[in-house]
Amino acid sequence: EAGVAQxxxxxxxxxxxxxxxxxxxISGHATLYWYQQILGQGxxxxxxxxxxxxxxxxxxxxxxxxxERLKGVDSTLKIQPAKLEDSAVYLCASSVGSAGGLDTQYxxxxxxxxxx
Amino acid sequence: GNSVTQMEGPVxxxxxxxxxxxxxxTATGYPSLFWYVQYPGEGLQLxxxxxxxxxxxxxxxxxATYRKETTxxxxxxxxxxxxxxxxxxxALSKGGGxxxxxxxxxxQLKVEL
Numbered sequence: 001e002a003g004v005a006q007x008x009x010x011x012x013x014x015x016x017x018x019x020x021x022x023x024x025x026i027s028g029h030a031t032l033y034w035y036q037q038i039l040g041q042g043x044x045x046x047x048x049x050x051x052x053x054x055x056x057x058x059x060x061x062x063x064x065x066x067x068e069r070l071k072g073v074d075s076t077l078k079i080q081p082a083k084l085e086d087s088a089v090y091l092c093a094s095s096v097g098s099a100g101g102l103d104t105q106y107x108x109x110x111x112x113x114x115x116x
Numbered sequence: 117g118n119s120v121t122q123m124e125g126p127v128x129x130x131x132x133x134x135x136x137x138x139x140x141x142t143a144t145g146y147p148s149l150f151w152y153v154q155y156p157g158e159g160l161q162l163x164x165x166x167x168x169x170x171x172x173x174x175x176x177x178x179x180a181t182y183r184k185e186t187t188x189x190x191x192x193x194x195x196x197x198x199x200x201x202x203x204x205x206x207a208l209s210k211g212g213g214x215x216x217x218x219x220x221x222x223x224q225l226k227v228e229l
Contacts, residue, residue, distance in 0.1 A: 004159070031215065042120070042205055042219030043160070056216060091160065095215065102148050102167060103215055107160040 002026065004108035006092050012114045018080035021111045023092030025073070030097030031055075032069055033105060034077050037089040049075065050097055082115045089113070118143040122206050122220035129196055129227050137191040137223045139180075139206035147208040149173075149182050149189040150217070154203045163191075163204070196227045 005024040013019050025032050030051050035043035046065065048055040051072035060067070064083070069075040079086055089110040095103035123138040141147065151163040151173070164173030169184035178193045189206060206220040 035217075040221065042207070042221050043217070044219070045216050048216065093160075102209060104162050104165075105215070105217060106162075107152075109157075109159045 004092055004094050004106055006090075006108040006111055008111055009109065010112050010114075012116065013082055015084055015115050016081040018078065019082055019113060020076050020078045021090050021092075021113075023075045023077070023108060025075070025092070025094030026106055028096070029094035029106075030072070031095045031103065032075050033093040033095075034067055034075070035091040035093065037091055037110070039088070043091055046077070079113075082113075084115050087113055087115045118147065118208060118210070118218045120206050120208055120218055120220035122204075122223050125203075125222070125224035127223060127225050129225070131198055131227055131229055132195045133227075135191070135193040135196045135200075135225070137204055137206075137225070139189045139191065139220060141187050141189065141206075141208050143187075143208055143210065143218075145210065146184075147210050149180070150207040150209065151178070151180055151189070151191050152205040152207060152219075154205065154222070156202070160205065196225070198227045198229060201225055201227045 032049045034046045037043040046060045047057040049069040067077045091110045092108045093105040095105045119142045148167040150165045152160045153163045164175040166173040166182035172181045180191045203222045205222045207217045
């Protein structure tokens with residue numbers, strides 16, 4: 001079974017530029033998550049989708065971050081404009097999406113973003 | 117709000133030594149508890165979990181017991197190997213429709229020959 005795929009694996013940009021990350025979840029997984037992991041910290045949830053609807057985006061900096069999950073499969077996370085403090089690893093995860101259940105989340109390898 | 121506190125690393129052990137990584141949590145209600153592991157260059161993988169008080173999660177020789185009275189979920193292994201070198205994250209989830217994971221800061225384990 002293929003795991004969660006993410007691209008690119010690494011990205012270096014200048015501050016104020018824009019960047020986009022892509023995630024392809026495990027086939028059949030209804031729930032998709034984007035986490036931000038700053039060096040030395042644990043991952044922090046940015047946004048959670050159930051199919052193509054947003055379940056939780058309370059910690060997403062909406063003035064510069066956006067995410068979409070068209071057709072309830074792949075997802076993109078965009079940052080525009082980037083700031084130095086956005087340097088982090090961006091993790092995508094997916095789970096089956098059982099209603100009211102406690103699903104195991106499967107993580108992709110992450111995209112390491114460096115903002116100069 | 118919910119939070120997880122882990123012991124700071126790095127933890128350096130000799131092969132076959134006993135491992136304990138401490139984890140305590142703060143949460144309302146009855147969260148589920150997890151240990152995730154991140155091997156170098158790889159994504160996070162679920163190592164073990166426990167969904168209610170006194171449950172013991174176990175996998176690959178690792179164990180952790182959900183202690184509600186001490187709000188703890190310490191990770192243990194009786195004999196570590198070099199291949200166990202990784203970063204270990206304790207996490208909690210309230211489950212339900214959200215299933216959001218709240219992570220600790222991670223503990224790096226280095227096992228030497």
